[in-house]
Amino acid sequence: MEDPDVRRLQLWRTVLGIVAWVGLMVTYKAVVSADDVKAMADDRLDQSWSSVLVLVCTFPVVVGGFTAAARAGLRRVYLRRALRSFGAVVAIMASMGTSALAMAPESAGLRDAVGLPGKIAIGVLCLWSVGFALYGIGLSLVHVFRTADIHEVVPPVLAGVLVWEMALLDVVTGAYTQVPGAARAVFILGAPLTVTALSWWELRRLRRHHGLTIRNALGR
Template sequence: MEDPQVRKLQLWRTALGLVAWVGLMVTYNAVVSAGDAAAVADERFDQSWSSVLVLVCTFPVVVGAFVAAARPGLRRLYLRRALRPLGAVVAVMASMGTSALAFAPETAGFRDIIGLPGKIALGVLCLWAVVFALYGIGLSLVHVFRTADIHEVLPPVLAGVLVWEMALLDVVTGAYPQVPAGARVVFILGAPTTVTALSWWEVHRLRRHHGLTVRDALGR
């Protein structure tokens, strides 16, 4: 089920989060040169990739708990539906691993064997894999790995869990050390608070406009 209002808010949430992050970096002088800009871009990509990795780890836990809590007849249905989101997880992970494996020192012998034509073909494949991975990372964070294919109530639940995990990770790793403590607290807590509010609104909208609730999804 596609709800244009929900999808629009998810895209706005992602875009505004990126704008806020860039503004924070610029305001506190994290970007003062082209080199700094490249470093900030790399940091943002690393954070996005970390979010995907956390989501990959969180995905089976939340989905597994959801399936286990459902009635027996629904469990088989949800497990079958989980194949598509699982395929999305595998596709993103495989695309990220392609370039790393292709140009790893351990595969140097293979690159020598295939010669220049093979290296060109390998480079094109890796370029495609990187573009696919970047696109997949964006979609996975916006659409939460297509977990709506299992049930429409899962994406807001999983998104809420994910953002609080990422906030905890930022606290543990000491993210944004150049930002004053007060602004850092506001920024770190702002994302999970906003996403939690959006998730609550999405669940409310699903119940009000489509008659979908977590209790009904579990068959309880």
């Protein structure tokens, strides 16, 4: 089931989050040169990749808990549906691993052995893998690894858990140290509070417009 309003709001949530992050970096003079722009882009990519890695770790816990809490007749159905989401996880990890392995120093001998045509083929494969991975990272953060294929109530729950984990990770790693304390606290807490509100709204909309709740999803 696709709800265009929910999907649009999820996309806007992601876009506005990036805009707010760029605004914060510029406002507090984290960007003053071309090198800073590159560093900022690299930092944002690292954060997005970290989000995906946290999501990969959180995914089996939340989905496993959801499946275990469901009635026996539904567990097999949800586990079968989870294979699609698991496939999305494997595809992203494989695409990142392909480019990293192909360009690793340990693969220099293989690159030399295949000659120029082989190097061109490897280069094209790496470009495709990186592009696929970046596209997949974006989709995974917006659509939460297609977990709506398991059940429509799973994405808002998983997104809410993920965003609080990322906020905790920012606190532990000391992210945004160049930003004053009050602004840093607002920015770190802004994402989880906003996503939690969006997740609540999405669950409420699913209940009101489609009759879907966590309780009936579990067969309780």
